[in-house]
Amino acid sequence: xxxxxxxxxxxxxxxxxxxxxxxxxxxxxxxxxxxxxxxxxxxxxxxxxxxxxxxxxxxxxxxxxxxxxxxxxxxxxxxxxxxxxxxxxxxxxxxxxxxxxxxxxxxxxxxxxxxxxxxxxxxxxxxxxxxxxxxxxxxxxxxxxxxxxxxxxxxxx
Numbered sequence: 001x002x003x004x005x006x007x008x009x010x011x012x013x014x015x016x017x018x019x020x021x022x023x024x025x026x027x028x029x030x031x032x033x034x035x036x037x038x039x040x041x042x043x044x045x046x047x048x049x050x051x052x053x054x055x056x057x058x059x060x061x062x063x064x065x066x067x068x069x070x071x072x073x074x075x076x077x078x079x080x081x082x083x084x085x086x087x088x089x090x091x092x093x094x095x096x097x098x099x100x101x102x103x104x105x106x107x108x109x110x111x112x113x114x115x116x117x118x119x120x121x122x123x124x125x126x127x128x129x130x131x132x133x134x135x136x137x138x139x140x141x142x143x144x145x146x147x148x149x150x151x152x153x154x155x156x157x
Contacts, residue, residue: 016115024112028074029105029135029153034091034098038067038080041097045069051076057132064088066132077103077132101139101149109136109154116140116152128154 051069063086081089109128124139131137140150
């Protein structure tokens with residue numbers, strides 16, 4: 001079942017959240033862009049577009065190297081695969097470089113995952129896990145979200 005097949009179930013799940021967790025989404029966290037090689041595209045974003053490079057890091061568990069660029073609030077993550085069978089490498093083989101995911105900032109990632117599952121959204125991650133920039137993250141499967149890979153992000157305190 002997807003979000004579009006049963007919006008009433010989603011609405012009820014949201015209304016059952018404690019008031020301090022509503023609204024579930026509190027903004028855009030970042031956009032993830034899949035690239036074959038960071039060094040090829042980083043000059044465009046960092047130098048020509050003058051987006052400050054905040055950090056680069058490797059997430060071994062996801063097989064990805066990430067360059068994080070400031071967008072004055074949200075940020076842009078350039079995602080380079082570090083191994084052939086990583087999710088980003090598979091994405092690049094299937095679709096080529098481009099927008100990989102939209103990341104939404106949430107107050108409580110565990111509650112968001114639970115609420116979305118209860119509403120019938122298929123989750124890639126059944127529980128939050130560590131992500132880039134010391135955040136807790138979880139991905140929703142695109143088949144449940146209108147074809148968009150959604151990432152839920154909770155900033156660590």
